[in-house]
Amino acid sequence: MASSFDxxxxxxxxxxxxxxxxxxxxxxxxxxxxxxxxNVMRGAPMGKKHCxxxxxxxxxxxxxxxSGIPGEPVKPTNLRFQNLADAEWYVFRERWKHLTGEKLQK
Amino acid sequence: xxxxxxxxxxxxxxxxxxxxxxxxxxLMKITAYANKMSAAPGETIDFMVNCENxxxxxxxxxxxxxxxxxxxxxxxxxVVKSRTSGKYKGRQQKIHAGSYAKxxxxxxxxxxxxxxxxxxxxxxxxxxxxxxxxxxxxPKTNSGFNFGVAEKNQGVALEIGLSRKKVFKLQTKAPLLSxxxxxxxxxxxxxxxxxxxxQEPLHSHTGTKDKANISRKVTGTVSLNxxxxxxTIGALYTSEDKNRLVCHRHFNGKIDSxxxxxxxxxxxxxxxxxxxxxxxxxxxxxxxxxxxxxDIQGTTxxxxxxxxxxxxxxxxxxxxxxxxxxxxxxLNWKNAQDQYGAIHFHDDDVHDADWEVDFTLTIPKSxxxxxxxxxxxxxxxxxxxDYVPFAVLPPRGRATAKIxxxxxxxxxxxxxxxxxxxxxxxxxxxxxxxxEHERQDLYRNEHREYGASCYDHHSDGSGVAxxxxxxxxxxxxxxxxxxxxxxxSSLWQFNADTHITNWLEAMNYDYDVITDEELxxxxxxxxxxxxxxxxxxxxxxxxxxxxxxxxxxQQKGGRLMYLGANGWYWRIAFHESEPGIIExxxxxxxxxxxxxxxxxxxxxxxxxxxxLWRRNGRPPQKIVGTGFTAQGFDISSYYERKPDSHRKxxxxxxxxxxxxxxxxxxxxxxGGAAGLELDRVDVGLGTPPSTYLLxxxxxxxxxxxxxxxxxxxxxxxxxxxENPLVRADMAFFPTQNNGGVFSTSSIAWAGSLSxxxxxxxxxxxxxxxxxxxxxxxxLLDDTF
Ligand SMILES: [Fe+2]
Numbered sequence: 082m083a084s085s086f087d088x089x090x091x092x093x094x095x096x097x098x099x100x101x102x103x104x105x106x107x108x109x110x111x112x113x114x115x116x117x118x119x120n121v122m123r124g125a126p127m128g129k130k131h132c133x134x135x136x137x138x139x140x141x142x143x144x145x146x147x148s149g150i151p152g153e154p155v156k157p158t159n160l161r162f163q164n165l166a167d168a169e170w171y172v173f174r175e176r177w178k179h180l181t182g183e184k185l186q187k
Numbered sequence: 188x189x190x191x192x193x194x195x196x197x198x199x200x201x202x203x204x205x206x207x208x209x210x211x212x213x214l215m216k217i218t219a220y221a222n223k224m225s226a227a228p229g230e231t232i233d234f235m236v237n238c239e240n241x242x243x244x245x246x247x248x249x250x251x252x253x254x255x256x257x258x259x260x261x262x263x264x265x266v267v268k269s270r271t272s273g274k275y276k277g278r279q280q281k282i283h284a285g286s287y288a289k290x291x292x293x294x295x296x297x298x299x300x301x302x303x304x305x306x307x308x309x310x311x312x313x314x315x316x317x318x319x320x321x322x323x324x325x326p327k328t329n330s331g332f333n334f335g336v337a338e339k340n341q342g343v344a345l346e347i348g349l350s351r352k353k354v355f356k357l358q359t360k361a362p363l364l365s366x367x368x369x370x371x372x373x374x375x376x377x378x379x380x381x382x383x384x385x386q387e388p389l390h391s392h393t394g395t396k397d398k399a400n401i402s403r404k405v406t407g408t409v410s411l412n413x414x415x416x417x418x419t420i421g422a423l424y425t426s427e428d429k430n431r432l433v434c435h436r437h438f439n440g441k442i443d444s445x446x447x448x449x450x451x452x453x454x455x456x457x458x459x460x461x462x463x464x465x466x467x468x469x470x471x472x473x474x475x476x477x478x479x480x481x482d483i484q485g486t487t488x489x490x491x492x493x494x495x496x497x498x499x500x501x502x503x504x505x506x507x508x509x510x511x512x513x514x515x516x517x518l519n520w521k522n523a524q525d526q527y528g529a530i531h532f533h534d535d536d537v538h539d540a541d542w543e544v545d546f547t548l549t550i551p552k553s554x555x556x557x558x559x560x561x562x563x564x565x566x567x568x569x570x571x572x573d574y575v576p577f578a579v580l581p582p583r584g585r586a587t588a589k590i591x592x593x594x595x596x597x598x599x600x601x602x603x604x605x606x607x608x609x610x611x612x613x614x615x616x617x618x619x620x621x622x623e624h625e626r627q628d629l630y631r632n633e634h635r636e637y638g639a640s641c642y643d644h645h646s647d648g649s650g651v652a653x654x655x656x657x658x659x660x661x662x663x664x665x666x667x668x669x670x671x672x673x674x675x676s677s678l679w680q681f682n683a684d685t686h687i688t689n690w691l692e693a694m695n696y697d698y699d700v701i702t703d704e705e706l707x708x709x710x711x712x713x714x715x716x717x718x719x720x721x722x723x724x725x726x727x728x729x730x731x732x733x734x735x736x737x738x739x740x741q742q743k744g745g746r747l748m749y750l751g752a753n754g755w756y757w758r759i760a761f762h763e764s765e766p767g768i769i770e771x772x773x774x775x776x777x778x779x780x781x782x783x784x785x786x787x788x789x790x791x792x793x794x795x796x797x798x799l800w801r802r803n804g805r806p807p808q809k810i811v812g813t814g815f816t817a818q819g820f821d822i823s824s825y826y827e828r829k830p831d832s833h834r835k836x837x838x839x840x841x842x843x844x845x846x847x848x849x850x851x852x853x854x855x856x857x858g859g860a861a862g863l864e865l866d867r868v869d870v871g872l873g874t875p876p877s878t879y880l881l882x883x884x885x886x887x888x889x890x891x892x893x894x895x896x897x898x899x900x901x902x903x904x905x906x907x908x909e910n911p912l913v914r915a916d917m918a919f920f921p922t923q924n925n926g927g928v929f930s931t932s933s934i935a936w937a938g939s940l941s942x943x944x945x946x947x948x949x950x951x952x953x954x955x956x957x958x959x960x961x962x963x964x965x966l967l968d969d970t971f
Contacts, residue, residue: 107620108619108620108674108821108822109619109674109821109822109888110822110888110908111888111889113889116889119619120616123612123615123616123619124612124615124616125612126612127609127610127611127612130612130615131621132608132615132621132622132623132624133621133622133623133624134623134624134626134629135623135624135625135626135668137569138255138666138668139255139256139257139668142623145624147609151606151609151610151632151635151646152632152633152635153633154629154632154633155609155624155629155632165620165621165674168621169620169621172621
């Protein structure tokens with residue numbers, strides 16, 4: 082694994098273990114490298130930022146995006162998730178694509 | 188309006204709440220609030236409801252557990268009988284947000300022929316559209332005059348009424364800078380028919396073109412008759428809605444020293460009016476000179492002219508704000524009141540939603556003290572349900588149990604309608620996961636008129652210093668999940684506290700419930716009859732009176748179980764004449780959503796210095812042995828026992844817990860008993876020397892970071908994996924007269940109580956301590 086962390090240098094072959102680590106455990110203890118990556122992803126500004134809407138408590142969530150403008154609606158997408166880990170994994174891949182242009186395998 | 192009695196409403200079991208319906212435009216079809224958060228048997232509570240459907244059903248429920256997590260103890264509420272239950276007619280009720288000062292109509296300014304006005308302003312959103320500084324205006328006939336920030340920030344605009352509803356408009360066309368002081372004068376002279384505006388910046392920036400002095404002859408017949416409309420400062424009056432004024436063109440920013448005269452005045456007279464000096468009385472044309480530095484603690488605005496045209500503020504704009512003449516030498520408004528003549532108005536201030544009452548509950552004698560709610564339903568989907576929680580107190584002057592659960596309503600108010608999940612990136616960073624929005628979050632995002640919390644900013648970027656409970660508080664609801672509640676059940680504050688009531692019920696303890704307001708207004712009397720007071724998971728905000736009452740209780744032998752963390756942290760002030768509103772000025776340091784500006788550190792409501800109790804000489808360690816040390820909102824961890832827990836005199840606390848057993852490596856809040864916010868023992872900060880450190884938590888994630896009041900020189904390694912300050916210390920100390928304090932020092936603690944059908948070490952320890960505390964036994968066993 083690369084010892085320094087350069088966001089412009091992200092690629093799925095070099096960081097395959099980070100991707101795997103996230104997939105296995107999206108919330109909780111992470112390696113320092115993965116935590117850095119997640120800080121970048123989760124710290125993005127609020128415009129068109131992924132979030133969830135509770136569709137049925139503890140059972141179903143709708144993927145959505147915040148507007149970045151207080152008062153403007155949170156916009157739902159057509160995607161629904163029955164567990165939070167699936168939603169985290171989906172959003173991770175979206176954010177990876179946004180950062181690197183690279184599409185990750187499911 | 189009452190339609191039918193409860194006998195005709197649907198029984199609970201036939202209600203299956205359907206999923207959220209996206210096809211509906213409305214995010215919530217019913218929202219409500221009450222005029223009180225607590226009442227004793229025989230007393231009344233008024234409920235105000237906004238309902239988009241034709242009717243709604245009301246039932247009263249005793250709330251036991253608000254957690255819908257199927258992995259938890261299960262959602263529990265019990266319908267309790269009341270004659271007030273039944274079907275009511277639905278109607279929509281609106282909140283008219285935005286603050287202003289209002290002065291009743293007077294013959295002095297009702298039918299002027301000429302006028303002049305002067306004022307200092309410090310606009311914060313000059314680009315946001317027309318914003319009225321002062322309106323003496325009849326909306327019916329478009330007559331009178333008003334002036335303010337011009338549309339598209341074309342400087343200052345003056346409007347003068349003409350015949351046949353026409354309006355004369357004059358603009359300086361010199362854009363205003365935000366957060367800078369200006370001296371503004373406007374006038375109209377009927378002799379010359381000249382209208383004028385002067386816009387004088389008090390700053391000395393070079394290269395800005397924000398100074399103007401313009402005048403123009405008014406063509407047409409001027410009509411200054413206001414038809415008895417009220418004079419408004421900080422907004423423009425438009426109409427009335429059920430006895431409430433409706434205004435528009437709300438001004439964001441500070442207004443200082445407004446004055447009006449019935450003719451143009453000289454520069455010397457302007458100076459006298461600015462400084463309220465003795466020459467002022469000689470200004471023959473003076474109608475009013477309002478002095479906002481008077482009655483800063485109250486809700487009135489004082490006219491210093493001989494006419495005494497006093498008024499009042501609406502929707503609680505922020506007072507004790509530094510004025511145009513603040514020198515910076517004095518930081519306490521009480522010592523230089525004349526430099527605090529500014530009021531900061533906001534277009535999203537809300538005090539009292541002031542809705543009409545839909546039903547009134549007289550608390551029946553059959554309601555035992557506890558946590559209750561009015562359950563309102565106008566259909567069967569999620570957005571057609573709302574709850575208004577309240578505490579039923581024991582009968583006045585009595586305790587009906589040995590245990591008192593102190594509902595932290597001041598802390599609920601500080602967080603009321605918090606917007607961080609939709610507004611700021613820290614929510615996903617601190618949560619270490621995606622933010623989940625409930626329908627209530629989406630609704631209050633789109634309905635900013637419901638007001639924000641003391642964690643939020645106003646629409647102009649300034650901090651929200653006041654929070655009222657006289658509006659629907661949509662995040663203080665059973666069933667509600669919060670991004671702050673960690674992974675798992677994700678409960679925070681009110682709903683998380685139902686894990687405590689659920690445990691008390693499951694373990695068959697009798698308990699009374701009182702709220703922070705009883706503690707504040709009644710002091711020691713409200714708790715002295717109890718053997719034990721139980722705190723909530725997060726009792727963060729305390730007034731001085733609340734703090735003093737709890738310390739006196741301990742000293743008199745009272746026993747406190749602090750079942751949470753980040754407690755006794757911020758100092759707050761309750762308004763001294765208006766019930767139901769608190770003030771928070773978060774000075775110097777601490778975990779805070781915004782910071783007050785220098786010179787604005789003292790509460791307007793009481794004059795007290797705001798901020799952390801730690802900065803007021805009373806760190807939390809002094810009252811509960813432990814104080815805030817770290818926070819993170821992803822997952823929780825567990826505790827390990829410390830040597831003190833094996834000492835014979837306190838061995839009863841850990842009875843039944845193995846020597847090396849992990850304490851609380853399970854739970855509904857982040858999967859562990861040690862999580863979210865954590866407190867630690869610190870003798871340097873006032874932990875009593877008699878304290879037993881029973882256990883400390885370990886192994887927190889790097890989302891957990893040391894709190895900023897601990898950081899002087901910042902340094903690497905502030906996260907949970909490395910920093911020894913990231914821990915919860917479970918502690919116990921005896922107090923005088925056989926009293927004692929037990930502190931879990933973790934917000935997540937309550938979420939572990941129900942694990943394995945209540946057979947677990949968190950429940951065991953809590954029970955060991957509670958049983959001992961309600962007994963007459965002394966708290967330290969003999970060691971010989
Ligand atoms: Fe807190």
